[in-house]
Amino acid sequence: MIISIRKIGSLIRFISMFAVLAMFFYFVLGWVSDWLTPMDPYSAPSGQAVKAFQPESTMDSRYSPAERLRLYYWYGE
Template sequence: MIISVRRGLRFIRFIVFFAALVYLFYHIMDFFNGWISPVDHYQIPAGNAIKVFQETDWPGTGEARPTMAERLRLFYWYGE
C-alpha cells in the first residue's frame, strides 16, 4: 500500500479548514441566538405590573376569598 504524503497533508489541511469554519459558524450562530432570543416572559414583574393569577394569602376562608370569576372580572377590568 502506497501512502502519499501530499495527499495526507491535503487531507489534514481540509480537516483543519473545516474545523475552523465550523467553529466560526458556531460562534456566529451563538451571537445571533443571544440577539434574537425572546425575553423571559416568566420573570418577576417590575414597576406597577402584577401577576394576575399569583397565589396570595387571603384573609379568612370561604366568603372572604374571591372566586375565579371575580378574579377574571378584575383582570379584564384593569385591562391587562
C-alpha cells in the first residue's frame, strides 16, 4: 500500500477549509438570526396598540380555576 503525502495534504487542507467555512456560516447565520429577532417580544406595545393577553394573578382573579375550566369547555375554545 502506497501512502501519498500529496493526497494526505490535500485531504487535510479540504477538511480544514470545510471546518473554517462551516464555522463562518454558523456565526453569520447566528448574527442574522439575532438581527431579525425582536429585542423583547413580550414587552408592552408602544403607541395606541393594546396587548391582547394580560396575565392575571391567582389571588385577585374573579374566576376560580373550576369556573375558568367550565367556561373553557362552554365556549369550546
